[in-house]
Amino acid sequence: MFAFTVARRYLFSNPSQTALLIVGVALGVTAFVFITALIQGLALRLTDDVTANSAHVSLEPVTRVARVLPSPDADVESVAIVSTFQRRQIRAWAPTVDLLRSQPSVSAISPQISGSAFLVKGEAVAPVAVTAIDPAGLDAISPISTEIVSGDANLGADGILIGVRLAENLGLSAGQPVLFRTDRGVDRLLIVRGIFQTGLQSLDERVAYLSIETARPLFLLPEGVTNIEVKLVDPARARDVAAFLADATGLRATSWQEKNANLEGALVAQAQTGTLIQIFSLISVLIGIASALSLSANRRRGEIGIMRAFGVSKRFIGGVFVLQGLLIGVVGAGIGCISGYALCAWLATLSKPDGTMALPIAPAEGGYVTVFALTTLGAVLASVIPARSAAGLDPLEAIQQ
Amino acid sequence: MSAVLEARAIGMSFRNGDELTQVLKGVDLTLGPGELAALLGASGSGKSTLLSIVGLLLRPTAGTIAIAGECVDGMSDAQRASFRNQRLGFIFQFHHLLPDFTATENVAFPAAAPAGGISVAMRQRARELLARVGLSDRMDFPASRLSGGQKQRVAIARALMNNPELVLADEPTGSLDRVAADQVLDLMREINREEKATFLICTHDEHVAARCTRRISLSDGRIESVISASAGDGGS
Numbered sequence: 173m174f175a176f177t178v179a180r181r182y183l184f185s186n187p188s189q190t191a192l193l194i195v196g197v198a199l200g201v202t203a204f205v206f207i208t209a210l211i212q213g214l215a216l217r218l219t220d221d222v223t224a225n226s227a228h229v230s231l232e233p234v235t236r237v238a239r240v241l242p243s244p245d246a247d248v249e250s251v252a253i254v255s256t257f258q259r260r261q262i263r264a265w266a267p268t269v270d271l272l273r274s275q276p277s278v279s280a281i282s283p284q285i286s287g288s289a290f291l292v293k294g295e296a297v298a299p300v301a302v303t304a305i306d307p308a309g310l311d312a313i314s315p316i317s318t319e320i321v322s323g324d325a326n327l328g329a330d331g332i333l334i335g336v337r338l339a340e341n342l343g344l345s346a347g348q349p350v351l352f353r354t355d356r357g358v359d360r361l362l363i364v365r366g367i368f369q370t371g372l373q374s375l376d377e378r379v380a381y382l383s384i385e386t387a388r389p390l391f392l393l394p395e396g397v398t399n400i401e402v403k404l405v406d407p408a409r410a411r412d413v414a415a416f417l418a419d420a421t422g423l424r425a426t427s428w429q430e431k432n433a434n435l436e437g438a439l440v441a442q443a444q445t446g447t448l449i450q451i452f453s454l455i456s457v458l459i460g461i462a463s464a465l466s467l468s469a470n471r472r473r474g475e476i477g478i479m480r481a482f483g484v485s486k487r488f489i490g491g492v493f494v495l496q497g498l499l500i501g502v503v504g505a506g507i508g509c510i511s512g513y514a515l516c517a518w519l520a521t522l523s524k525p526d527g528t529m530a531l532p533i534a535p536a537e538g539g540y541v542t543v544f545a546l547t548t549l550g551a552v553l554a555s556v557i558p559a560r561s562a563a564g565l566d567p568l569e570a571i572q573q
Numbered sequence: 574m575s576a577v578l579e580a581r582a583i584g585m586s587f588r589n590g591d592e593l594t595q596v597l598k599g600v601d602l603t604l605g606p607g608e609l610a611a612l613l614g615a616s617g618s619g620k621s622t623l624l625s626i627v628g629l630l631l632r633p634t635a636g637t638i639a640i641a642g643e644c645v646d647g648m649s650d651a652q653r654a655s656f657r658n659q660r661l662g663f664i665f666q667f668h669h670l671l672p673d674f675t676a677t678e679n680v681a682f683p684a685a686a687p688a689g690g691i692s693v694a695m696r697q698r699a700r701e702l703l704a705r706v707g708l709s710d711r712m713d714f715p716a717s718r719l720s721g722g723q724k725q726r727v728a729i730a731r732a733l734m735n736n737p738e739l740v741l742a743d744e745p746t747g748s749l750d751r752v753a754a755d756q757v758l759d760l761m762r763e764i765n766r767e768e769k770a771t772f773l774i775c776t777h778d779e780h781v782a783a784r785c786t787r788r789i790s791l792s793d794g795r796i797e798s799v800i801s802a803s804a805g806d807g808g809s
Contacts (some may be wrong), residue, residue, distance in 0.1 A: 181673040474669040483658025
């Protein structure tokens, strides 16, 4: 393709100008990659922080409302009242667990009995949110066993795990007994097997874990569970998976995004800000390409005029400038992607004194394919204006100047 | 023998605001095969305009033109561009070679651009033409490294690349010193004789016109005189 040869020679004819142009494009692409990796990294970190110790999808029974029962006597209406606790039960939970196990998007399942209780130690009383689980799946949703700072994670038949703040408030230590009183009015003495420290105040101060079998008589729930917590391979898909599970099971399925609507709103706003910055950096790159090629077209008016006089087609001349744009776009975007990745990878190695990353950057999430495609396409589009201007030159005017 | 160029009643006028300027007023011009004609005239006489019209770079406001027996009046812009590429050659005062290309590539350019590349045959033809204009030792030199006279020789070779029937030259020696100008003129005469290509040279230089076989003088948009030199005339 001769137009490609001409385009390449034109670019090489002024190496310093071409190099500056490519550096400009590469810098724009690097900025794009950096912003994308930073925003994605921040979103991932926030998502991780939120979802690391909680489920991605929660399945619960659909809340039923009291309904008016028909009566043969038209003057009398009866309201059906069902035990509040009964309403929250998933009686046939095993088929639901089987269905969840068959889903490749699901990485962990935890059928649970959740409820409220009090821990009583002498005169000290503390309310706790109880999570009763299968001891084998203790870490399915929240990695508790790795956070044990005292005792162990072996629940047994009469064990309970509590957070470090709760233990401090009640003056409890591992191995000590504590009175457990449920909101159903059932008491039992349990042994504090382990004390965990997740760093999340809500967990460390308010949550207690025990075995689901231990919890059944305490919460008067001999068969069912109150909720099934699910972890996904890709937390970002939680909303879709929740919709599917709601349809498939008839249960109420809540994604972690729904539970954290404020966080999602913040992430969307952050992504929109990032998009604006990306658009402006791309626009500046494209304006640079368009102006540089326009200058080139103007500088080569004489040559273009001669080409037109010799009957070289407008398409050929336009093609030479579009191909220059394409070459600049491809090379600049390629270098920008590499330098952007290198910058992000270096920044990812920087850490604060506590060992956490200095910047929540995700080098792999730099949007490389997107920015490469957009820059290349944009460079071609930016070159259309100088290409049309060059192709439309009047040969006589151009030669005589 | 049919005419290479047959222009009839060529008129050209330009509008500048309310004012209509008539640059050419019914010019008739016929050139036969192998002619070396000089188109003379003072500045503003219309000679460059006539050359541009004959070269299909400008459409006349009146008259008809046939080149090598083919009427070009009704052609579209794309057809005229293709016709220029295949049948006409151009030499301008400012050669405007592509500085980033070698002499050979510059010569081959008019054939290579429509074909999509320089074929072996094109390269061979370009090298023969460069040898013909005395640049055997500069074939692979970038155009930017050639002297003014050498560049104009390359421009002559480039004009001949597609074996044109008519070569149009606009002040071809205007930017050269006397020695280089004489060399270029001698070369054009030689090619004219040997390749049998018809040349129409637009000039205001009597020295150039004296070396041509026909002198066509334009004045105020009309042909004032046509003087043919006898065989062997045309300077030496």
